[in-house]
Amino acid sequence: MTDTKEYRIGSLAAVEAGEPILTEAGGQDVALFMCRGRVIATNGQCPHAEGPLHEGDVEGTILTCPWHGWTFDLESGACQEDDSIILERYPVRIDGDDVFVSL
Template sequence: MSNRIRVAAVADIPPGTAKEVLAGERILAVYHVDGEFYALDGICPHAGGPLGEGTLQGNIVTCPWHGWQFDVTSGQHCLNDHLKHPCFPVTVDGGEVFVELG
């Protein structure tokens, strides 16, 4: 059973930006890229850096602590094909952004 949680208003995450949010007991990073919203686990697997505070260029986020990069649309690490960061389905309803936690 999935758990759909409101994490922000659309207006809270302008295009080309990210927002760190709390969904239940999870820290997530929500990104607004080309009119779509994406959510990744907000904690970088390298050293625990805050991915929601990273630099977003197109669909690539760079962790502010040590520069690890992920494709926010898939969670795929940009240099290591074997490393995929957890991502979560996002829906928008009535100007509100929701994330589904499994």
């Protein structure tokens, strides 16, 4: 079993402003998205070809990678082009205006 660590990775106000955010935690890129009123944290790089997911488009719960157009459901991590690929998501905790992620 691996130990997880919690990192403060941003402010709720910044995520609520609407633009996805790229941040770093524990040496790893983490992307933050607002999805249906919830903050979702994912790996910052596309699992298909390592594209910058924070630069992608979000429509409803679907995130489209800007490099090749691959799409991921932010609520489940499922890839619509290849069901064997899952976008890694991380547990999020909100405390006031602080957004924390566990890795």
